[in-house]
Amino acid sequence: MQCDISMYKDWTYSWFIGNNLKSSTPGLTITTLSNQAGQYRCVGGRTGRPQWSQLSAFLPIRVTDYQPSTTLTSDKEDVFTGDSVTLSCTVESSEWTFYWYRHRPDSTPVTTTSGYSYTLSWVSVSDGGQYWCRAGRGDPVYYTLYSDPVQINITERPVAVLTLQPNWTQIFIRETVTMRCDIHGGGDTDWDYRWYKNSQLFSPFNTKPEYRISPVYMFNSGSYTCEGVKGNKLSKTSDAVQLTLSGKPQPVLSVSPQWLNPGDSVTLSCEVDKTSTGWRFSWYRTVPYRAGLPSLSDSSYSVETLSDSSTGTTESFYTLSPAGHTGGYVCRAGRGDPVYDTLYSQPQFLWSGDLQPSVSLRISPNTTQHFRSKSLSLSCEEKGNSTGWRLMRYTERGLESGCVSNWGSITGSTCTISYTYTWSSGVYWCESGSGEYSNAVNITVHAGDVILESPVHPLTEGDSVTLCCKYRTTSSNIKADFYKDGVLIKNETPGEMTIPAVSKSDEGFYKCKSLDKGESPESWMTVRVPPGSVVSISLPRLLCGLLVVSPFLLVSIVLMVKCCRARGLCSTVKSPQDQI
Incomplete structure (x- = not known):
């Protein structure tokens, strides 16, 4: 003292x-x-x-007759790595220095403090174990008894793992998205959950590991994370999951082949965005617009489900076998629960050039190629009782309905295009209010000086056909070479080429070329093989027979052909029956 x-x-x-x-x-x-x-x-x-x-x-x-004791307590006994733990050592009276021990009380102190508390910050697993304390004061130091041990259990902090369900790489507006937060390494499942968007807490307390957004909109886009909460303990925050939303998708339908041969099978292929998955595909046939039926957004057509695809298919293709004739098709895809449907695709068409029993499309001039700035007439010639026919065309500008003022004028059942443009090129056909279709015609409007006059409709084996090469400023034929599928087949002709009896091998792309005036576009010539056995008589065989039977008749025919050529009548087609 x-x-x-x-x-x-x-x-x-x-x-x-x-x-x-x-x-x-x-x-x-x-x-x-x-x-x-x-x-x-x-x-x-x-x-x-x-x-x-x-x-x-x-x-x-005051003098006591015993050595004072210490009491060691901890604010936490079970902690995760990265947490902090505070130990408190209490003793009677004051002015003590405190000594802290781990693993063994008689070991070297871990640390010495003047205060009664000791905090372990950012603990690791190696910091776990038993701890003791005692106090000392004076010189020489007088020590209290050691405290009873306190066990500190330190485990690796559980990790929150956030997943999107379904785990699609691309999500579209109005779909349903479920985010799931799983705690890995957390022992039991008694966790609550916190949810963050762009690092901002938006759901501070949720007893369920799932957070559902239905439907999602563009403003739901963002970076999402989650963490688990158990009392005063937190899991590691999950890695961020980016929720990126796109507008409602419209699939793209393709038809192959698009031009039909009788008996052919045709494949419809439907593709949504290439990065999206999990779709089921449904297939539809277009019909004239009817109130009460599912319809395209522009009301150009209603749709009817193809009979065997009502439940949808996981395959993105559908086979029409046999395909039938000219018609329109659309597809749509859906996924998820509840089902989220895409828009309908734009309609795609399957075309047949064969004449139909109900109506035929006739054009004048009767050829597939036409000069720009000329007139063109198209007529829907009815053969049955169908009514309400309209002319349709599919060009680089898309699908257009009716002979509207921006591309033609109509008189009765005939549509007249008074001035053709290159963008008038496309496929034309007629369709009725009851869903019947005519043959389709592929028309090319050429801005150049040379065109090839070729048949509008498919030929039948044995038919005779004449192809003519025309120059814009003259009505007569011009001297030209003829090509099939890019290969020269006839050169230095007087502007026309006749195949007296066509066969399937004559089918292909044809064009003509003049050395000083240019060349025409290519046009496809279709040759049909008739069912069963058909007797065809070639022109040379016919002429030989006529020579034997009637020389006078033969001379008359030759003079008539010369007269027709003088008038410029090309792209003529004659069947074997016509020749007999």
């Missing part, structure tokens, strides 16, 4: 226990306390004035 008097330095100190003088010394050291408990105070004296200080206040000295 020490007696401090602030003024002067030459004091002699007197020590009292109660009112009894114990000693007079500069300081008081008590080496044995067992029988010296009591109320201590001191006073100072000196030879000069003032001779005495005031008496100090009493300082109680």
Whole structure:
């Protein structure tokens, strides 16, 4: 014990226990306390004035007959890596220094603190184990007893894993999205969940591991994360999942082949965005617009499900076998639960050039190629009781209905295009209000000076056909070479080429070329093989027979052919029956 008097330095100190003088010394050291408990105070004296200080206040000295103990507590006993843990060591009285131990109490202290608490920050698994404490004071140090141990259990922090369900790479507006937060390494399942969007907490308490958005919109796009919460413990935050939304998709339908031969099978292929998956595909035939039926967005057609595709297919293709004749088709895709449907595709058409029993499309001039700035007439010639026929065309500008003012004028059943443009090129056909179709005609409008006059309709084996090469400014034929599938087949002709009896091998792309005037586009010539056995008579064989039977008749025919050529009648087709 020490007696401090602030003024002067030459004091002699007197020590009292109660009112009894114990000693007079500069300081008081008590080496044995067992029988010296009591109320201590001191006073100072000196030879000069003032001779005495005031008496100090009493300082109680209490002597116990046991070594004091310490109590160790922890604010957490089960923690995750990265957390902090605070240990507290309590002891009677004050002025202690605290010693902290791990694994063994008689080991070197982990650390020493002047305060009664010790915090372990950003703990790792290696920081786990048993901890002790004790306190000490004085010189030499007097120690308390060791505390009882406290067990600190440190485990790796569980990891939150966020997934999108279904796990599609591309999500479209109005679909249903479920985000699932799974806690890996978290032991039991007694977790609550927090959800973040773009690092902002938007769902602070959720007892279920799933968060559903139905339907989703563009404003739901963003970066999503989640974490698990259990009491005062948190899992690691999940890696971010980017939710990117696109507008409602429209699949693309393709038809192969698009021009039909009798008995052919045709494949419809439907493709949604290439990066999206999980679709089921449905297939439809177009019909004239009818209220009450599913319809395309522009009401150009209603649609009817193909009979064997009502439930949809996982395959993105559908086979029509046999395909039938000219008609329009669309597709649509759906996925998810509830089912999310795309838009209908734009209609695609399967075309047949064969004449139909109900109506035929006739054109004038009767050829597939036409000069730009000329007139062209198209007529829907009815053969049955069908009504409400309209002319349709499919050009680079898309599908157009009716003989409307921006491309033609109509008189009765005939549409007249008074001035053709290159964008008038396309496929033309007629269709009725009851869904019947005519033959289709592929028309090419050429801005150049040379065209090839070729048949509009398919030929039948044995037919005779004449192809003519025409120059814009003259009505007569021009001297030209003829090509089939890019190969020269006849050169230096007077502007026309006759095949007296066509066969399937004559089918292909034809064009003509003039050395000084240019060349025509290519046109496809179709040759049909008639069912069963058909007797065909070639032109040379016919002429030989006529020569034997009637020389006079033969001379008349030759003169008639010359007259027709003089008038420029080309692209003529004669069947074997016509020739007999």
